[in-house]
Amino acid sequence: MLSKGSSCCYSFDDYKLTTEWLQNQTRHRPKVAVICGSGLGLLAEAAADKQTFRYQDIPNFPVSTVPGHEGCLVFGTIEETPCVFMKGHFHLYEGYSLCQLDFFVRCTFLNLSYAKFQCENSAGWVVQEQNIMNLLKLNVQHPGFCPPAPLTSQHQNQNRSKVHPDNFYNRSCVSLRSGSGSESESGSIVHQNLTKDPNHETPHPCGAEERLGSSVRMSMVPEVTVAKHCGLRVLGLTLVTNKVSLDYSREEKVNHDEVLEICKMRAELLQKLVSTLIGRCQQNMTDDPSRCVFVHVK
Numbered sequence: 001m002l003s004k005g006s007s008c009c010y011s012f013d014d015y016k017l018t019t020e021w022l023q024n025q026t027r028h029r030p031k032v033a034v035i036c037g038s039g040l041g042l043l044a045e046a047a048a049d050k051q052t053f054r055y056q057d058i059p060n061f062p063v064s065t066v067p068g069h070e071g072c073l074v075f076g077t078i079e080e081t082p083c084v085f086m087k088g089h090f091h092l093y094e095g096y097s098l099c100q101l102d103f104f105v106r107c108t109f110l111n112l113s114y115a116k117f118q119c120e121n122s123a124g125w126v127v128q129e130q131n132i133m134n135l136l137k138l139n140v141q142h143p144g145f146c147p148p149a150p151l152t153s154q155h156q157n158q159n160r161s162k163v164h165p166d167n168f169y170n171r172s173c174v175s176l177r178s179g180s181g182s183e184s185e186s187g188s189i190v191h192q193n194l195t196k197d198p199n200h201e202t203p204h205p206c207g208a209e210e211r212l213g214s215s216v217r218m219s220m221v222p223e224v225t226v227a228k229h230c231g232l233r234v235l236g237l238t239l240v241t242n243k244v245s246l247d248y249s250r251e252e253k254v255n256h257d258e259v260l261e262i263c264k265m266r267a268e269l270l271q272k273l274v275s276t277l278i279g280r281c282q283q284n285m286t287d288d289p290s291r292c293v294f295v296h297v298k
């Protein structure tokens with residue numbers, strides 16, 4: 001395991017080593033990778049023929065330190081599509097570097113998957129009429145006011161991909177109106193507030209967010225950026241877990257337990273949705289086997 005807080009970058013051989021280690025341990029060859037944010041590890045439970053690896057047992061892998069992030073990779077199949085789920089991911093505020101946040105995304109590029117389906121829960125929403133518990137499909141990514149730079153690592157050019165990615169989310173890949181349940185589709189701009197401290201927003205910057213019509217979170221931008229750079233198709237889903245206050249006198253504060261509570265209430269429904277989307281992903285892969293469908297939930 002790497003020490004936290006290092007300004008590491010892994011070498012290309014580090015990615016290869018981890019990828020090959022996993023390939024030697026499992027017969028699954030995933031086509032879709034799902035990153036499950038806080039409280040959404042349950043999504044992996046829908047998979048058949050599961051094989052699980054704890055992060056601490058995988059060479060080079062960071063370990064999860066935040067409640068609601070179990071910290072294991074689950075390989076399996078959904079609707080006959082081979083998948084891998086990250087039950088838990090990493091945040092800058094845990095003391096990890098960007099390379100550590102993005103480590104597994106680069107590994108998926110190196111063989112484990114042709115697509116990425118990342119599942120992110122929890123975002124605060126500053127547009128007050130937006131309902132908590134709504135699921136948003138992300139269309140646009142704004143890096144935030146303190147943008148991290150996940151593509152600066154030295155080996156990025158080994159990615160046979162566009163060096164300057166632009167649109168991050170695959171728009172054509174999926175409609176949430178899928179017959180899978182009650183989810184609402186949103187074309188909203190989503191803004192990521194990627195802080196190194198686990199702070200929630202103060203009302204002041206949220207005024208700007210409101211004008212952008214954005215949701216805020218502490219993760220996801222680095223992984224999406226790198227996935228896109230690697231040529232993966234990305235679907236981003238986010239669950240609105242709380243409102244963000246524009247009022248300094250407001251007493252209620254956002255807390256992680258409540259965020260997890262909302263995730264728990266929606267996890268089953270999200271699990272069905274993700275399974276449906278992965279099933280459709282398989283169909284698209286048949287149509288375009290070179291680089292399958294999208295995707296990214298987070």
Ligand SMILES: O=P(O)(O)O[C@@H]1C[C@H](O)[C@@H](CO)O1
Binds near residue numbers: 089218219220256
């Ligand atoms: O991993 P995600 O972005 O889902 O986790 C969010 C961000 C913070 O860790 C926490 C806030 O409650 O949940």
Ligand SMILES: Nc1nc2[nH]cnc2c(=O)[nH]1
Binds near residue numbers: 122123201242
């Ligand atoms: N930055 C940020 N991240 C979140 N994750 C879940 N809720 C929030 C929030 O209100 N703000």
